[in-house]
Amino acid sequence: MPVIRQSGTKIWQRRSTKAQLAVWFGWLLGVAIFVYCWQLISEKTIWFFVMDAPAQAADMAERMVPPKWSYMEQLWGPVWDTINIATLGTLIAIVIAVPVAFCAARNTTPSRTLVRPVALFIIVSSRSINSLIWALMLVTLIGPGVLAGVIAIGLRSIGFCAKLLYEAIEEIDQSQVEAIVATGAARSQQLSFGIVPQILPAFAGISVFRWDINIRESTVLGLVGAGGIGLQLDASISTLTWTQVSLILIVILATVIVSEWVSARVRHAII
Amino acid sequence: MTKTPAIRRWKRPPFITNPTLRWGLWVGAAIYLAVAFGTMEIDWSRVFEGATRGQRFIASFFPPDFSSRWDSIQDGILESMWMTITSTVIGIILSVPVGLGAARNLSWRPVYLFCRGVLAVSRTFPEIILAIFFVKLFGFGPFAGFLALSVGTIGFYGKLLAEDIESMDPVPAEAIKSVGAGWLQWLNYSVQPQVMPRMIGLGIYRLDINFRESAVVGIVGGGGIGATLLTSFDRYEFDSAAAILLIIIAIVMALEYTSGYIREWVQ
Numbered sequence: 427m428p429v430i431r432q433s434g435t436k437i438w439q440r441r442s443t444k445a446q447l448a449v450w451f452g453w454l455l456g457v458a459i460f461v462y463c464w465q466l467i468s469e470k471t472i473w474f475f476v477m478d479a480p481a482q483a484a485d486m487a488e489r490m491v492p493p494k495w496s497y498m499e500q501l502w503g504p505v506w507d508t509i510n511i512a513t514l515g516t517l518i519a520i521v522i523a524v525p526v527a528f529c530a531a532r533n534t535t536p537s538r539t540l541v542r543p544v545a546l547f548i549i550v551s552s553r554s555i556n557s558l559i560w561a562l563m564l565v566t567l568i569g570p571g572v573l574a575g576v577i578a579i580g581l582r583s584i585g586f587c588a589k590l591l592y593e594a595i596e597e598i599d600q601s602q603v604e605a606i607v608a609t610g611a612a613r614s615q616q617l618s619f620g621i622v623p624q625i626l627p628a629f630a631g632i633s634v635f636r637w638d639i640n641i642r643e644s645t646v647l648g649l650v651g652a653g654g655i656g657l658q659l660d661a662s663i664s665t666l667t668w669t670q671v672s673l674i675l676i677v678i679l680a681t682v683i684v685s686e687w688v689s690a691r692v693r694h695a696i697i
Numbered sequence: 698m699t700k701t702p703a704i705r706r707w708k709r710p711p712f713i714t715n716p717t718l719r720w721g722l723w724v725g726a727a728i729y730l731a732v733a734f735g736t737m738e739i740d741w742s743r744v745f746e747g748a749t750r751g752q753r754f755i756a757s758f759f760p761p762d763f764s765s766r767w768d769s770i771q772d773g774i775l776e777s778m779w780m781t782i783t784s785t786v787i788g789i790i791l792s793v794p795v796g797l798g799a800a801r802n803l804s805w806r807p808v809y810l811f812c813r814g815v816l817a818v819s820r821t822f823p824e825i826i827l828a829i830f831f832v833k834l835f836g837f838g839p840f841a842g843f844l845a846l847s848v849g850t851i852g853f854y855g856k857l858l859a860e861d862i863e864s865m866d867p868v869p870a871e872a873i874k875s876v877g878a879g880w881l882q883w884l885n886y887s888v889q890p891q892v893m894p895r896m897i898g899l900g901i902y903r904l905d906i907n908f909r910e911s912a913v914v915g916i917v918g919g920g921g922i923g924a925t926l927l928t929s930f931d932r933y934e935f936d937s938a939a940a941i942l943l944i945i946i947a948i949v950m951a952l953e954y955t956s957g958y959i960r961e962w963v964q
């Protein structure tokens with residue numbers, strides 16, 4: 427325990443002098459990096475507009491109320507599309523993520539040197555590209571519309587689902603699998619009787635959790651033309667119909683809250 | 698003559714034990730899928746056209762062209778990084794008081810409700826929607842993106858911090874209180890050491906998320922690499938786009954690797 431002596435009395439300290447210095451140096455470095463970054467951002471900012479922002483915000487808020495409730499009739503379709511994008515995208519992701527996860531988990535992969543790195547690469551590349559960028563690519567490829575959104579959400583979710591699932595597979599209780607092996611089960615039987623029942627709750631939880639995230643993400647895919655309520659949002663902002671914008675925001679808020687509630691309920695029931 | 702008993706076969710127990718719920722879910726899923734596919738408007742001719750064009754499209758990604766747009770790529774990547782760092786720092790600093798207020802075992806009821814409300818609102822809207830509004834309010838450029846990411850960080854980090862504090866071990870907290878520590882000392886010596894390891898890990902994880910998000914806020918004018926990426930897509934310069942995507946993937950992989958390493962080191 428670090429103790430310093432000050433005129434004969436021992437005083438307890440949390441860190442030794444050396445560690446304290448290292449901590450201070452770390453803070454100094456961190457603050458320096460932050461100030462440098464901040465300065466660079468500040469250079470690129472037109473501060474006049476920032477000063478003006480409160481007035482702008484008040485103006486915008488004033489134009490946004492009251493929400494144009496009659497516009498709701500035209501919004502049911504896009505909301506339905508948004509939910510479809512999230513749900514079908516999650517389905518696609520799950521179908522692809524399951525084999526990828528089994529290939530990526532250390533205890534089930536067919537080959538550690540050959541298959542596992544490929545599976546891990548699929549996971550990382552799917553996770554590191556935002557669904558909006560996937561959508562951007564797919565819209566150029568297969569044209570604007572719901573399908574591009576579904577595939578974009580699907581591609582983006584593979585990595586997330588597969589990563590959590592393969593971690594669940596690696597954490598299973600190996601003794602149960604051994605018991606199945608001892609009965610003379612084939613490899614596929616080991617999988618379906620030894621491993622699958624153990625990861626099923628995790629699997630259901632992951633799917634519902636990702637579906638919840640996907641609802642949120644699919645609300646913005648329309649900005650690049652991939653269907654859903656984002657299309658209406660983009661159109662309303664471009665035409666400066668702020669009363670419609672506020673209604674759309676309320677609808678998004680409601681959808682997200684409902685989906686979060688559903689997902690929390692389902693996960694609570696499983697675990 | 699006695700009846701031979703029927704052979705009993707073992708059946709694995711179903712995942713959902715309630716049969717009505719189980720079959721109801723299957724039927725519901727089937728109906729939903731039928732309706733969803735029925736109402737989805739897909740222009741299949743356009744899709745097939747895309748499939749044939751896809752080969753050319755993918756071919757035009759190779760080889761990635763790092764050189765011809767290098768200046769703007771470099772600008773965008775650096776801007777994304779500045780935004781990532783500043784927004785993570787500011788977001789975490791702001792989220793600490795909110796998180797403390799939103800922990801049920803620390804704050805009193807009205808503060809708790811207020812802070813939970815702040816967290817709920819800042820978590821609901823995707824960063825990109827926040828960015829649209831901040832661009833309208835504060836003008837184009839990285840400042841709007843920075844704000845959007847900061848707000849997103851507050852929602853994410855504050856909620857996890859609050860949950861972590863709520864699930865902490867109350868015994869050390871009581872011990873510190875019993876030696877006569879003030880509120881700040883109490884926070885510093887009992888709460889902070891308990892939540893710190895996990896929060897450092899989560900902070901780095903959020904840095905990771907913010908970098909990924911900073912790559913897209915540019916699409917709506919919030920600064921960063923997204924603007925460069927969108928321009929290269931719009932101009933059909935797919936080789937430059939491929940270069941940008943590869944750089945993003947490389948940075949994210951590097952971040953993920955470092956974050957895993959740091960988290961292991963902290964714990």
